[in-house]
Amino acid sequence: MTASLTLMQWLSPAFPVGAFAYSHGLEQVIADGTVQDARSLQDYLEALVTQGSGRADAILLAAAYATDDLGHVDATARAFAASAERLRETDLQGAAFCNTARAVWGLDLHGLTYPVAVGAAARAMDIPLGNTLPLYLHAFASNLVSVAQRALPLGQTDGQTVLAALAPAIADTAGAAQTTPLDALTSTSFAADIAAMRHETLQPRIFRT
Template sequence: MLATLRMIQVCDSLFPIGAFTLSNGLETLIANKTITNGETLQEYVSSFLNVLPYNDLGVMILSFDHADDISFIKNLDSLSMALKAPEEVRTGSKKLCSRFLKIYGEFEGAKNNCFPSLDFYRDEVLKNGSCIGNHAIAIGLFANDIGLNKEEAASIYTYSLLNAIVTNGVKMIPLSQMVGQRILSNSQKKIIQAVQRACTLDMDDLGVGGTGMDIAGMKHEELYSRLYMS
């Protein structure tokens, strides 16, 4: 139960790493009227969940599965960041990771080597510079270190990503909170399906799909006015 609470803490939207400042291209799609109401936001969420196993969710699970393999984690870091085509998205993930790697040092047990995999990754990112720093990798290593069930950890992580999208969509379109909650409720079975799919993939599967979202992320740099950093 303690491990579950710890995972919820680091995936909470109020966890102070700045995740609320990122829309990852959603702001572009709302600005150009691709997403205008609850129905189109629901379609976007469904598309997001379809491709998530092949990017951040897949990366999170692979880092969980290979937490003790230093070479694998380094290769995963390099590949996963290269696959983030939009510069703002890449920079956003790097910033989230850096802040996370600094904050967890204040957690109970952090001074007693309770997070060995995450400690290694922190040193490679913040001290040695041999890794770029992917937030999804840090989350996967954290979940492994605290001994949480992989599927449960991945489900909490996926829900947190989805909740951020819906919250941002509700604010920007705008929509009622009721519509946002309906979208989240309608998406819960798809979250489970996304996690199950991601658990069957390997590193060679990363980067499949998501081209439209990448383009939206790139076009975000050209918006006249922006509320979000990506």
């Protein structure tokens, strides 16, 4: 029970990684009109979770959980970041996670990218990977739903409907990530990656990435 509560605390919006400040490029596709309602938001987030950066993060988290060589996994995560702001996002959130995990739980974590830090922390605390992966992806999707609610005329009920509809994709992606080797790390959400690059110069903008 304590392990589950710790995991929920790590992935809560209250945990100080600053996730609320990042749109992961979603602000750009909203500005473009690609995402404009609950249906298009659900489609966009499902693509990220199953084919894009959400899936990649899950594979990186699982690899970090399974290895004693965090440096290799972290270097892979940095090399895989599709844009300067995507790299800054995972770097700053990961550093913030490490700082808090070190201060509160005494974990010897320093300067890791976000999914690598969470995977390493879960292993150190004996939190099962099978619990960590779906909750990490759920937090990823939940944060982006929150972004959409601040940038679109999207109500609370619609936002929760989108998040509930993503549950099967989150569960499937999390399950597959447990057995996907790091060498199989891929992403096919090119439009989302390009949106993140374009978002670096979007004016005006509210969010990072």
